[in-house]
Amino acid sequence: xxxxxxxxxxxxxDFRLDVxxxxxPVVNRIGEIIGSAVTNLDLHDIARAGRTFGVRNYxxxxxxxxxxxxxxxxxxxxxxxxxxRVNSDRAEALSLIKISPSLxxxxxxxxxxxxxxxxIVATSASRQEKRTTxxxxxxxxxEQKQAVLLLLGTAxxxxxxxxxxxxxxxxxxxxxxxxxxxxxxxxxxxxLDRLLxxxxxxxxx
Amino acid sequence: xxxxxxxxxxxxxDFRLDVxxxxxPVVNRIGEIIGSAVTNLDLHDIARAGRTFGVRNYxxxxxxxxxxxxxxxxxxxxxxxxxxRVNSDRAEALSLIKISPSLxxxxxxxxxxxxxxxxIVATSASRQEKRTTxxxxxxxxxEQKQAVLLLLGTAxxxxxxxxxxxxxxxxxxxxxxxxxxxxxxxxxxxxLDRLLxxxxxxxxx
Numbered sequence: 001x002x003x004x005x006x007x008x009x010x011x012x013x014d015f016r017l018d019v020x021x022x023x024x025p026v027v028n029r030i031g032e033i034i035g036s037a038v039t040n041l042d043l044h045d046i047a048r049a050g051r052t053f054g055v056r057n058y059x060x061x062x063x064x065x066x067x068x069x070x071x072x073x074x075x076x077x078x079x080x081x082x083x084x085r086v087n088s089d090r091a092e093a094l095s096l097i098k099i100s101p102s103l104x105x106x107x108x109x110x111x112x113x114x115x116x117x118x119x120i121v122a123t124s125a126s127r128q129e130k131r132t133t134x135x136x137x138x139x140x141x142x143e144q145k146q147a148v149l150l151l152l153g154t155a156x157x158x159x160x161x162x163x164x165x166x167x168x169x170x171x172x173x174x175x176x177x178x179x180x181x182x183x184x185x186x187x188x189x190x191x192l193d194r195l196l197x198x199x200x201x202x203x204x205x
Numbered sequence: 206x207x208x209x210x211x212x213x214x215x216x217x218x219d220f221r222l223d224v225x226x227x228x229x230p231v232v233n234r235i236g237e238i239i240g241s242a243v244t245n246l247d248l249h250d251i252a253r254a255g256r257t258f259g260v261r262n263y264x265x266x267x268x269x270x271x272x273x274x275x276x277x278x279x280x281x282x283x284x285x286x287x288x289x290r291v292n293s294d295r296a297e298a299l300s301l302i303k304i305s306p307s308l309x310x311x312x313x314x315x316x317x318x319x320x321x322x323x324x325i326v327a328t329s330a331s332r333q334e335k336r337t338t339x340x341x342x343x344x345x346x347x348e349q350k351q352a353v354l355l356l357l358g359t360a361x362x363x364x365x366x367x368x369x370x371x372x373x374x375x376x377x378x379x380x381x382x383x384x385x386x387x388x389x390x391x392x393x394x395x396x397l398d399r400l401l402x403x404x405x406x407x408x409x410x
Contacts, residue, residue: 041246045388052387053380089386174403175258181294182257183250186394189387190402193395198379 016147020059025159036154045185051093053196118147122166132168221352225264230364241359250390256298258401263301323352327371337373
């Protein structure tokens with residue numbers, strides 16, 4: 001699982017991990033199904049982490065046309081527009097982003113690209129059934145080149161109908177005691193480090 | 206190093222890791238020393254990750270009185286104000302935040318609290334001298350109960366005069382190739398997971 005290579009500045013992504021940030025259907029504080037708003041820094045932070053660790057596509061999933069337009073205009077500013085001209089790293093990161101109206105369309109696009117349906121892996125701040133482990137999924141992605149779609153929820157998390165779509169669920173990120181109130185940006189970054197982070201030597205972890 | 210305990214909802218923090226987010230002196234894109242602006246989501250995301258993983262204090266370091274006032278008003282809203290009344294998790298997270306005009310004052314406060322000067326550990330997106338490792342620092346914090354001040358830079362990173370203050374520097378977070386363009390929010394989250402994250406079983410990593 002050694003794939004660290006600071007000597008090679010722009011090696012090709014050789015595995016197939018896509019990330020989807022879901023804005024609908026998610027739940028609110030009291031468990032009702034809602035649609036959440038696209039957040040500028042969710043686009044930036046998860047794209048930057050995605051590009052750092054080698055995510056293939058970062059899907060921003062929202063069914064609302066105005067929210068899709070907003071997300072597209074942010075991405076365009078940082079890829080084709082002024083932002084991208086002054087910050088090429090940011091352009092490279094945000095070029096991972098693809099806007100999609102639904103998870104069904106994401107799955108259809110991935111199935112067409114890979115010739116097979118990806119393994120769908122959900123994340124949750126609470127313990128769920130159908131558990132996988134970080135090490136198991138890391139091996140599937142890096143060694144077996146399994147196509148994987150990792151689902152991240154906004155607001156108070158993925159709706160149960162999305163959890164039902166998942167083939168497996170990663171365990172929650174645990175720290176001290178039961179307090180678990182990470183932002184989706186933090187959770188995404190930690191999960192990508194656990195799945196794809198460099199472990200060249202004991203130095204690294 | 207097993208310290209995971211979801212059974213205990215609010216166990217006391219038993220180690221002494223403080224985090225400082227430095228807004229001055231940091232460098233800009235061309236290496237000039239600047240002061241950066243306080244960012245709302247830097248306060249929230251790093252406080253939430255800090256509370257999740259057991260950071261003792263989260264120091265927001267800025268010499269500018271108006272920026273100090275801004276940071277204080279954000280923290281107050283989420284601790285004593287309306288935000289805290291509707292979201293107690295957020296109140297608990299943001300109560301970690303202390304505003305300070307300089308690293309010298311942070312060090313003085315920690316030295317008074319602990320009776321000794323903390324070990325100062327810097328972070329950087331590039332390789333530096335005086336390197337420590339994540340595992341080594343994890344052991345010092347968790348097993349040896351060493352008091353540690355972890356320095357995070359905003360903008361394009363910590364100024365060399367801050368790097369010179371450090372007793373040790375953590376290696377950069379590496380992913381695929383040499384692309385390394387994480388937000389400070391993502392970097393902080395990954396570093397805290399590596400230093401303090403639960404590793405109860407192989408399941409966890």
